[in-house]
Structures are given as C-alpha cells and as structure tokens.
Amino acid sequence: MSIRVLLIDDDRRLYELLSGYLADHEVSVSxxxxxxxxLSxxxxxxxxAVLLDVMMPGMDGLEVLRRIRRRHGAVPVIMLTARGDEADRVVGLELGADDYVPKPFSPRELLARLRAVLRRAQPRAQxxxxxxxxxxxxxxARQVWVEGRPVELTGLEFDILVALVRRAGRVVPRAALLEEAGRDDASxxxxxxxxxxxxxxxxxGDDPRTPRRIRTVRGVGYVLTDEVT
Known part of the structure; x- marks a missing residue:
C-alpha cells in the first residue's frame, strides 16, 4: 500500500528529486x-505525513505548522530546514513537529526518518x-484522558507519556525515556x-512551577506520580 506524503516547499528541484526516489519505495509525493x-x-x-520546509517566503514553515496542528490534529510532520540554530529546532518541536531533517540530506535518510515517524504513529498490535x-x-486508539477530559497529543508527546505511565512511580532517565518512546536516534x-x-x-493540567503529575528528578529524568495530591 502506497504512503501518501505532502511536501510543502518552494524548491521545485527538491520535489523532483524526492518524488522520483520515494516512488521506488512506495511513497507517493504531492x-x-x-x-x-x-494548507489548502x-x-x-x-x-x-507532511514534509514541511521552514524557510519559505511569505508564510514560513513554523506558522504553517501552527495551523496544521490547529486544523489537522496529529498528522505526522517532519520539518526540513537549512537552519542550524538550536532555537529554531526547539520552536518547531514545541509546536508539535515529529522530527527535524537538516538540509542538505539524502533521500535515503529522509525515507528512514519518514518510516520511523509513521511506525510511531501506528497503534500497537496489543x-x-x-x-x-x-x-x-x-x-x-492513541487516546488520552485526564480526569475524564480528552487530551490531544502529538505523536512524540503520546509516546513519551506512554513510557512514563508504564513506569509510573519510578524515575525514568531521559535517555531511557527516549529509548522506550522509540526515539533514541541521533536527531x-x-x-x-x-x-x-x-x-x-x-x-x-500541571502547573509548570509546581508540577504534580510529571515531576523532575534533577540530573536524572522524570517520574509520573501514581497519585495526584
């Protein structure tokens, strides 16, 4: 079954390169x-999934991502950027990007990242x-409720939460948290x-100053409390 991907990028040559390569791997690119x-x-x-360039004239990729998250929920989004500044990557992740691929990149690397993102977005067999x-x-169903209220999470947020809930009451080191969430790659x-x-x-619904549910263990990682007081 073909994977359908939308590339939002003003570089026509990149589209031609990716569409030719990905078509050989059952990925259709629009x-x-x-x-x-x-957005239209x-x-x-x-x-x-969506492949989204950060540097575009007019409406940039970060604004597009904001609107995607408001209108289209948790569709996987991989950001493509020539920027090397950590601040840009952090803003994208805060807005709900599922991964970042810095330009220039090889189509083979992008395909591997795309498959990894789609695997994480799929429900577990059990x-x-x-x-x-x-x-x-x-x-x-990849659904979450807090005190009976439904909460919408991005793909990576959901995977991190599952890793914490499965080990509720125990400290999960950051590295182990990434590994359990399936995100121990170098990016x-x-x-x-x-x-x-x-x-x-x-x-x-946690107060960022005094979080009750997800607590920080300084220098180690995080713990999801069994009971909220």
Whole structure:
C-alpha cells in the first residue's frame, strides 16, 4: 500500500528529486510550493505525513505548522530546514513537529526518518488501557484522558507519556525515556525530552512551577506520580 506524503516547499528541484526516489519505495509525493497552498491541499485531501520546509517566503514553515496542528490534529510532520540554530529546532518541536531533517540530506535518510515517524504513529498490535495519576491512556486508539477530559497529543508527546505511565512511580532517565518512546536516534537529544515534557505538563493540567503529575528528578529524568495530591 502506497504512503501518501505532502511536501510543502518552494524548491521545485527538491520535489523532483524526492518524488522520483520515494516512488521506488512506495511513497507517493504531492507538492505544494507555499504554505497557503499546502494548507489548502491538506484541507481537501488526506495524507499519511507532511514534509514541511521552514524557510519559505511569505508564510514560513513554523506558522504553517501552527495551523496544521490547529486544523489537522496529529498528522505526522517532519520539518526540513537549512537552519542550524538550536532555537529554531526547539520552536518547531514545541509546536508539535515529529522530527527535524537538516538540509542538505539524502533521500535515503529522509525515507528512514519518514518510516520511523509513521511506525510511531501506528497503534500497537496489543491494546492496552493504562492508568496513573488521573491519566488514562488507550494505546491502540492513541487516546488520552485526564480526569475524564480528552487530551490531544502529538505523536512524540503520546509516546513519551506512554513510557512514563508504564513506569509510573519510578524515575525514568531521559535517555531511557527516549529509548522506550522509540526515539533514541541521533536527531533527538535530552533537550527534546525537556521540550515535550513541558508541553505534556500543560496539556495534562500541571502547573509548570509546581508540577504534580510529571515531576523532575534533577540530573536524572522524570517520574509520573501514581497519585495526584
């Protein structure tokens, strides 16, 4: 079954390169040359993932990502960028990007990243209903409730939460947390964990100054409390 991907990038040559290579690996690529065109395309069609350039004239990739998350939920998004500044990567991750691929990159590397992101977005074969600290997670449906209220998470936020809930009451080191969430590749570091923990706290209703559910163990990692007091 072919994977359908939308490339939002003003570089026509990149589209031609990727579409030719990915077609040989059962990935169909559609192209939108600007942010507004990409958003319009997403509105009228369904895609398995989005490849999104950061540096575009007019509406840049970060603004496009904001709108994708508001309108299209947790569709996997891989950011493509020539920028090397960590701040740009962090902002993208805070907005809900699932991965970052710096330009220039090889189509082979992008394909590997795409497959990894799509694997993480797929439900696990075995359904689990996990509970801890007022949080309920259904792994097959990838749904989360906090005190009975549904919460929408990005793919990586969900995977990190599952790793924490499965080991509720125990400290999970950052490196182990990434490994259990399936994100121990070189593109993801401890700063990424901190960014997503911060987002998770907000979505779970934690006060960032005195978090009750996800607590920091300085210099080690994080722990999801069994009971919220």
């Amino acid at each position: 192209h939108a040359a600007s942010g507004p065109v990409g 395309t997403l509105q009228g069609d369904a895609f398995d 359904d689990e209903r996990l509970r801890a600290g007022g949080v309920v997670v259904e792994t097959s 993801v570091g401890e700063r990424t964990v901190d960014v997503h923990i911060s987002k998770l706290r907000k979505k779970l």
